[in-house]
Structures are given as structure tokens and as C-alpha cells.
Amino acid sequence: MKRPQVMIGTVIFAVALVIPLFLHNDYFLQVIFRLFLFATLGLAWNLVGGYAGQLSLGHAAYFGVGAYGLALLSKGMSPWLAIVGGVVLSMICALIIGSVSFRLRGPYFCLATIAFTEVLRLIAKNLPNVTGGDVGTPVPLLFPHNSMRSFYYACVVLTILSFAITYWVERSRFGYYLMAIREDEDTALSVGVNTARVKLWALLLSAALSALAGALYASLFLFIVPDQMFGVEVSVEIAILPMLGGAGTLLGPLVGSIVLETASEVFKNIFKEAHLLIYGILVVLVVLFLPEGIVGTLNRKLRWFKAAPRTPFASAPPPGPAEESKRIPLPLAE
Amino acid sequence: MPLLEIKNVSKRFGGLKAVTDVNMSVEAGEIAFIVGPNGAGKTTLFNLITSVHKADAGQIVFDGHDITHSSPHAAAKLGIGRTFQIVKPLRNLTVLENTMLGAFLRTSSPAAAEQEAAKVLQFLGMGKVMHLAARGMGLPMMKRLEIARALATKPKLILLDEVVAGLPTVEALKLADLLKRLPEWGIAAIGGVEHVMQVVMKIADRVVVLDHGIKIAEGKPQDVVHHPAVIEAYLGSKYKELLK
Amino acid sequence: MSWFYPFLQAVLDGILTGSLYALIAMGMALIFGVMRIVNFAHGAFLMLGMYATWVIFEYGHVNPYFGFLAAGALLFAIGAAVYAGLVRHIPVQAEFMIILLTLGVSLICVDTVLLVFGADYHQLNFPLLGKNFRLGSQISLNAPWLISFGIALLAAAGLYLFVMRTMFGRAARAIAQNPYSAPLMGINIHRVQAVTFGLGAAAAGIAGGLLLPVFYLYPDVGHLFNLKSFLMVVMGGMGSIEGAAAAGLVLGVVESLTSLYWGNEWALVVDFVIFILVLSFRPSGIFGSQRA
Numbered sequence: 036m037k038r039p040q041v042m043i044g045t046v047i048f049a050v051a052l053v054i055p056l057f058l059h060n061d062y063f064l065q066v067i068f069r070l071f072l073f074a075t076l077g078l079a080w081n082l083v084g085g086y087a088g089q090l091s092l093g094h095a096a097y098f099g100v101g102a103y104g105l106a107l108l109s110k111g112m113s114p115w116l117a118i119v120g121g122v123v124l125s126m127i128c129a130l131i132i133g134s135v136s137f138r139l140r141g142p143y144f145c146l147a148t149i150a151f152t153e154v155l156r157l158i159a160k161n162l163p164n165v166t167g168g169d170v171g172t173p174v175p176l177l178f179p180h181n182s183m184r185s186f187y188y189a190c191v192v193l194t195i196l197s198f199a200i201t202y203w204v205e206r207s208r209f210g211y212y213l214m215a216i217r218e219d220e221d222t223a224l225s226v227g228v229n230t231a232r233v234k235l236w237a238l239l240l241s242a243a244l245s246a247l248a249g250a251l252y253a254s255l256f257l258f259i260v261p262d263q264m265f266g267v268e269v270s271v272e273i274a275i276l277p278m279l280g281g282a283g284t285l286l287g288p289l290v291g292s293i294v295l296e297t298a299s300e301v302f303k304n305i306f307k308e309a310h311l312l313i314y315g316i317l318v319v320l321v322v323l324f325l326p327e328g329i330v331g332t333l334n335r336k337l338r339w340f341k342a343a344p345r346t347p348f349a350s351a352p353p354p355g356p357a358e359e360s361k362r363i364p365l366p367l368a369e
Numbered sequence: 370m371p372l373l374e375i376k377n378v379s380k381r382f383g384g385l386k387a388v389t390d391v392n393m394s395v396e397a398g399e400i401a402f403i404v405g406p407n408g409a410g411k412t413t414l415f416n417l418i419t420s421v422h423k424a425d426a427g428q429i430v431f432d433g434h435d436i437t438h439s440s441p442h443a444a445a446k447l448g449i450g451r452t453f454q455i456v457k458p459l460r461n462l463t464v465l466e467n468t469m470l471g472a473f474l475r476t477s478s479p480a481a482a483e484q485e486a487a488k489v490l491q492f493l494g495m496g497k498v499m500h501l502a503a504r505g506m507g508l509p510m511m512k513r514l515e516i517a518r519a520l521a522t523k524p525k526l527i528l529l530d531e532v533v534a535g536l537p538t539v540e541a542l543k544l545a546d547l548l549k550r551l552p553e554w555g556i557a558a559i560g561g562v563e564h565v566m567q568v569v570m571k572i573a574d575r576v577v578v579l580d581h582g583i584k585i586a587e588g589k590p591q592d593v594v595h596h597p598a599v600i601e602a603y604l605g606s607k608y609k610e611l612l613k
Numbered sequence: 614m615s616w617f618y619p620f621l622q623a624v625l626d627g628i629l630t631g632s633l634y635a636l637i638a639m640g641m642a643l644i645f646g647v648m649r650i651v652n653f654a655h656g657a658f659l660m661l662g663m664y665a666t667w668v669i670f671e672y673g674h675v676n677p678y679f680g681f682l683a684a685g686a687l688l689f690a691i692g693a694a695v696y697a698g699l700v701r702h703i704p705v706q707a708e709f710m711i712i713l714l715t716l717g718v719s720l721i722c723v724d725t726v727l728l729v730f731g732a733d734y735h736q737l738n739f740p741l742l743g744k745n746f747r748l749g750s751q752i753s754l755n756a757p758w759l760i761s762f763g764i765a766l767l768a769a770a771g772l773y774l775f776v777m778r779t780m781f782g783r784a785a786r787a788i789a790q791n792p793y794s795a796p797l798m799g800i801n802i803h804r805v806q807a808v809t810f811g812l813g814a815a816a817a818g819i820a821g822g823l824l825l826p827v828f829y830l831y832p833d834v835g836h837l838f839n840l841k842s843f844l845m846v847v848m849g850g851m852g853s854i855e856g857a858a859a860a861g862l863v864l865g866v867v868e869s870l871t872s873l874y875w876g877n878e879w880a881l882v883v884d885f886v887i888f889i890l891v892l893s894f895r896p897s898g899i900f901g902s903q904r905a
Contacts, residue, residue: 149843309725309727317717
């Protein structure tokens with residue numbers, strides 16, 4: 036049933052892999068690099084936010100820890116080992132953040148994820164001896180030869196990996212459990228799902244992928260500062276991409292990234308510093324008119340695209356006869 | 370040894386005594402019903418058995434395990450399935466996917482889970498709606514879907530909270546016929562019912578009556594309905610006098 | 614006793630800052646309490662209030678201590694419009710969609726200001742700024758802070774009385790308790806919610822106007838206060854405006870003391886650690902019980 040999405044994804048990746056053969060302009064390669072980098076982050080977010088419905092606004096935490104892990108650990112070891120270290124650190128953060136915030140529901144969860152990310156940002160800012168503080172810290176270059184093209188390929192491969200993992204998750208028991216948690220946690224518990232553990236596993240996976248993306252990003256720019264890695268805008272962008280494309284769908288983050296990054300690139304030249312304006316307008320439009328995202332809406336509108344919709348954030352259905360609890364009790368005459 | 374044994378269990382929420390000193394047991398393959406007016410403590414008792422709430426006092430033993438301070442997912446693993454009074458389907462998934470979710474408790478393979486789920490859905494007469502999204506279903510199908518999901522976990526005991534409430538009588542009796550066959554599968558059941566006594570009379574081996582969290586009667590369905598305390602709980606003391 | 618005067622000075626400074634925090638937080642708590650909406654645009658509303666007051670001062674030469682009234686009125690209109698034009702169309706259950714929506718509104722506000730006024734920092738320049746009010750030989754309080762403090766207290770008290778004593782407030786609290794049955798009692802739910810949203814935004818706008826003389830101004834200034842008001846609303850028990858006000862005062866003092874003993878840069882860290890602790894152990898808040 037997933038075939039159209041897999042097919043479209045495969046075509047996109049195939050095109051992405053041949054682009055550098057024709058395109059020798061480093062600037063454009065960097066733009067597409069960014070597109071796939073955020074697609075990876077969106078796919079990572081989608082595991083937790085889209086499938087499990089745990090809407091994190093703090094994914095910059097894992098992105099940033101991956102980047103700082105590479106930057107700081109590579110002072111004492113090879114950069115490749117440092118990346119692994121960054122991934123491990125990021126997963127440790129996920130473990131801590133997850134075990135506190137997953138106990139909270141709704142807006143409380145959202146706020147907790149923001150708070151943790153802010154703490155990390157401030158720590159990175161306030162410990163100049165360790166992290167370089169506000170000034171920032173240098174990052175080793177991973178691919179000294181033919182640099183931009185290597186980064187580009189590494190990023191596309193990482194996106195394909197994330198896409199494949201998502202595909203596997205979607206078809207496995209783990210994926211069903213995630214969706215069950217999103218739809219109704221009590222029901223999931225009643226059929227024996229250890230919801231706390233399943234959510235944590237999803238977050239660990241998501242954090243690991245985000246950390247890899249963070250390391251790649253940092254190494255391309257050779258220098259990182261706290262606001263750039265841990266800023267709220269980063270978290271927001273990571274969450275908006277899949278929502279725009281269709282949260283809880285395989286293709287959503289990729290489509291979202293293509294649309295958003297292209298729009299942002301176009302408008303950057305018009306609005307200069309105020310290019311986030313276009314994000315704001317897009318977000319408002321999506322929430323009002325495409326609450327299921329692009330892929331989610333296609334799922335619903337086009338039969339051949341997929342039989343049953345799985346997208347979670349459609350406007351909640353009106354209370355039907357089944358929802359006894361939501362009926363307004365009528366005062367009965369005694 | 371009974372399959373489930375509830376010993377002197379009590380639970381209070383703030384000032385409200387939801388369940389007080391209740392004793393009850395269920396044998397393997399038995400169908401028991403807990404009957405009581407709204408607020409009698411039926412759902413609370415189910416929530417205590419599945420550890421959604423933890424009992425303040427007393428002990429609950431299931432299949433040789435003390436599950437008083439267990440957790441909901443662990444209870445399901447031990448073999449306690451449940452349905453919810455307010456139906457909780459996973460709206461955006463299909464009927465089949467909803468049921469597979471239950472089957473995943475005993476297998477990690479989607480193919481095997483699908484097979485098991487399809488079997489359960491056939492049994493419940495839901496073969497035709499298998500591939501429809503759960504959110505479009507009417508209440509009768511929603512109630513059946515709750516049962517399907519619980520049955521797919523291969524429970525030894527299934528808790529059916531108000532499983533026929535709100536259904537037309539014909540539907541309720543059809544469902545009762547299906548439920549009566551549960552012991553064939555080696556499944557015991559505890560139903561919770563407010564007032565659909567027809568179903569209770571038809572399929573219950575034993576009835577426990579709760580009122581304000583206290584057990585006021587227990588026995589065969591025919592005997593219990595004539596018990597004075599039961600009549601009083603349901604109709605008030607005035608009617609008890611009238612019936613005499 | 615050498616530690617005492619710095620300590621007292623920090624506490625007093627903290628209370629002055631805290632009064633503005635309290636007003637900001639009350640606005641957010643009002644919106645959350647009645648509609649269960651976490652308004653991510655609250656900081657942006659505050660920023661708009663600051664810019665409005667600043668524009669009136671720069672181009673109309675109106676003292677900010679009158680200008681803030683215009684900022685409040687403007688933000689009331691903006692808040693009510695955001696509700697009527699956007700928020701109203703999203704079902705209440707779609708919590709994250711509303712969060713995203715208000716985030717989008719916030720981005721639009723901040724970047725529009727950036728586009729119009731540029732990213733430069735501004736600070737007001739008028740004679741009152743350097744004046745201090747001395748208490749004895751050791752304690753001195755900054756005059757504009759004192760005035761802002763006084764007005765903030767009045768505004769906060771006014772908001773509280775309005776919600777607690779008027780017919781409108783009663784309707785708003787009825788919606789907070791049960792949005793399904795309030796319309797059955799003849800409450801025009803959308804009008805009341807629009808006014809509530811407007812009032813919440815106006816509180817942020819007034820606080821912005823009062824903050825302008827004592828703070829500096831740049832397009833993203835609201836971000837900082839946004840996060841702080843989440844903290845205060847959660848501490849206060851989500852939806853309790855008096856709880857949020859108490860949390861604002863406490864937060865002001867805690868920040869001031871943190872700055873005194875550990876340094877300015879750790880004040881925010883302490884804020885968020887408190888935030889996480891409250892969320893982990895007392896998500897229903899520390900001050901006042903959750904009312905709705």
C-alpha cells in the first residue's frame with residue numbers, strides 16, 4: 036500500500052545521486068545538501084512526532100549535541116570516533132529528556148522539550164572553557180578532498196538511511212506500537228504495549244539520526260556557535276518540515292523539506308534577514324488549510340495513493356455517538 | 370485454584386470510596402458479570418485488575434501471580450484483555466490494523482499478526498469491514514472492535530466493560546451469543562453491566578452485584594435478580610415494600 | 614552585615630522586575646486558563662507593545678508612561694483579530710496545531726518588524742532614565758523601574774478584578790470550566806474568547822510599553838519573555854492568573870539573586886532548571902491550584 040510513496044522517494048534519491056555529475060556549482064550543492072540534511076532531521080522527528088504523536092519542539096538538542104560531540108571529542112580522538120561519541124552523548128540526552136518529558140502530555144510535553152534544549156544551549160554558552168562559549172568552537176573537516184561533493188553524498192546517504200529505517204518501522208510491530216501510542220495511549224497499554232519503553236526507543240533512534248546530521252552539518256561549516264545549533268528556530272524548522280509534508284507519513288518529511296527549503300532559498304534574496312517570515316506564513320497556511328500536510332492530504336484525496344489514511348493531525352472529528360463522555364449532560368426533571 | 374482472585378480490595382479517590390472491601394473470584398472458562406448502577410464501582414474494579422489504578426488495600430491474584438501492584442501492559446502480557454466502556458479505537462487505522470495491534474502481543478511478525486487478527490474478526494462477524502478505517506464505524510461495530518482487539522491478545526480472561534451498553538436489543542443479544550462461545554476458546558470473562566439484564570441472564574454463570582463500591586449480592590443470575598438488596602439498590606426502598 | 618544590603622538590594626530589584634513578569638504571565642495564564650491554548654506568540658505581542666510605544670515616543674514625542682496605553686489598545690485589537698481570524702478555526706483538541714499556529718504568528722510578527730525597523734538595538738533616551746530613588750545610604754532604586762512597577766501593579770490588579778468581578782469574567786471562567794455547557798447558558802463563546810485573547814495580548818502589550826524605558830529593544834526581544842512566561846504559567850498552576858502573578862514575583866527575585874551570587878549568565882539556566890523540576894514533580898503548579 037506504501038508503494039507510491041516508496042517509488043516517489045526512490046526517484047527523488049536517484050535524481051539526488053546523479054545531480055553532482057552535472058552540477059559543479061558548490062553553492063547549489065550546498066543548498067541541496069541543506070535540503071537533505073533537514074529532510075533527515077524531519078524523518079528523525081517524524082518517528083517520535085509523526086508516528087508516536089509525541090510532538091517535540093526540542094529536537095535541536097540532539098542535533099546540537101551531535102555537532103558539539105564531534106567538535107569537542109575530536110580534540111582527543113579521531114573525528115570518526117568522535118561522531119560515534121556524539122551519537123552516544125545525544126542518546127544519553129534523549130534518555131534523560133525522554134524519561135522526564137514522556138510522562139507529560141499535550142502542551143506540557145512540548146514545553147518540557149523546549150526547556151531541555153534551552154538548558155543545553157545555555158550550558159554551551161556559559162562554559163567557555165569547555166565549549167568555547169558564545170564565540171563558538173572549531174569542528175574538524177571530515178572530507179578534506181573534494182569536500183562539497185563528499186559532504187553532499189554523505190548527506191544523501193544519511194537521508195536514504197533514515198528513509199529506509201522509517202520504511203522498516205512503518206511495517207514492523209514497533210511502528211504499529213508507535214501509532215497506537217499516538218492514537219490512544221490507554222488502548223496501547225491495554226494490549227500490552229510498554230508505552231514508556233516504546234516511546235523511549237523511538238526517541239533514541241531519532242536522537243541518533245539527528246546527531247549524525249548535526250555532526251555532518253557542523254563539519255561542513257567548520258565552526259559552530261550555540262545559537263546556531265541549539266536555537267529554538269532549529270527545533271521549529273525540524274518540526275515544521277514533516278508537518279508541512281505530512282506527519283506520520285513516509286514521504287512527508289522529504290516533501291516538506293523540498294518545499295520549505297526551496298521557498299526559503301527563493302525568499303532569502305527578497306527578504307534578506309527576515310526570511311523566516313515565509314516560514315511563519317507557510318505554517319499558518321498549513322495549519323489552516325492543510326492540517327494533514329501535503330502527503331497526508333494526497334493520501335486522503337487519491338485512492339490509488341493509499342487505501343486508509345494514517346495521518347494524525349487532521350482536525351479532530353466531531354463528537355460522534357460513540358463518544359459518550361463528550362456528550363453534554365442534559366438536566367433531567369426529577 | 371481460581372483464575373482470578375480479588376481479596377478484600379479497596380480503592381478511594383479523595384473522599385470518594387469507589388470500591389470497598391470487595392471479594393470475588395473467577396474460574397477458568399467461567400463467565401461472570403458485575404452488575405450495578407452507574408457509579409457502583411464496576412469500571413474502577415476493572416481498572417484495579419488491570420493496574421490502571423493501584424488498590425489501596427487488598428490483593429489481586431491472577432493465574433498464580435500477584436498483580437496488585439503490576440502495570441497495565443504487564444497485566445495484558447499475563448493474559449488479561451479488556452475493552453473500554455467509552456470505546457477507544459485507533460481512529461486513523463483500519464479495523465484490521467486495530468485488531469493486529471492486539472495480536473502483536475504474542476508475535477512480532479506482521480504477517481502472523483494479520484492472520485490472527487483476521488481469524489478473530491471472522492469470528493466476530495467483521496470480515497467485511499476489515500479494511501475500513503475505524504473512525505467511520507457505528508457504535509455496534511466499535512463495540513465489536515474493542516472485543517476483537519482484546520481477543521487478539523489471546524487472553525485467559527477478558528474484561529468487558531459495558532460491552533452492550535447503548536446497543537439496540539437485537540444487536541446486544543447477537544453479541545451475547547458470540548460472547549457465550551468464549552469458553553470454547555478457553556477464555557474466561559467478566560462483564561460489567563448497568564442494566565441490560567437480558568444479556569446477563571442469557572450468558573452469565575454467576576453475577577456479582579455492586580452498589581456504591583460494596584458487594585451486596587452474589588450468585589446465579591436468576592437468584593440475584595430477586596435479592597431484596599438488589600431491588601433496593603436499583604429501584605429504591607419504596608419498591609422493595611411494593612414487591613413484598 | 615556586609616552581605617545584607619546587596620541581598621536586600623537584589624530582592625528589591627527582583628520584585629521590581631517581577632512585577633512586569635507577573636503582568637506578562639497573567640496575560641498568558643488568562644488565555645491558557647480559558648481556552649487551553651499555549652500562546653507561543655505572547656513574546657511577540659510583548660515585542661509589538663514595545664515597538665508601538667517606541668514609535669509613539671520617537672515620532673510623536675509621547676512619554677512612554679502614556680504611550681503604553683496606546684500599545685495596550687493596539688495589542689488588544691491584534692489579539693482579538695488573531696483569535697477571530699485564525700485561532701477560532703482550529704478545533705481545541707488539536708493542541709499542537711494551535712501551538713504551531715501561534716508559533717507562525719510569532720514568526721510573522723518578529724520578521725515583519727525586522728523588515729520594517731531593521732535588526733538594530735534601540736534604547737529610549739529621556740531625562741528620567743538616570744534618576745535613582747535612594748532608601749537610606751545603601752539601597753537605591755531606579756526611578757523608571759519604580760514607575761513601571763507601580764503601573765504594572767495597577768494593571769495586574771485591574772486585570773484580576775476584571776476577571777473575578779465582572780460579568781465578562783464570569784463568562785470567561787464558565788468557559789474555562791466547561792466549554793461545552795457554557796454556550797447552553799447563553800454565553801457567546803466566540804466573543805468572550807476573542808475578548809480574552811485580546812486581553813491577554815493587551816497585558817503583554819502594556820508590559821512591553823512599561824519595559825521599554827528600562828530595557829533595550831530589538832525584534833527578537835520577545836523570545837526571552839516567551840519562554841519565561843511559560844515557566845511562570847506552569848509554576849502558577851496552568852490557568853491560574855493569581856498563581857502566575859505570584860510566580861512572576863518569585864521568578865524576578867530568584868533571577869536577581871542568581872545574578873548576584875552566580876552571575877548574570879546563569880539566571881536563565883536556573884529558570885529552566887526550575888521549569889524542568891516543576892514539570893517533573895508538580896506539573897499542576899506550585900502556586901494556587903489549577904482552577905480550570
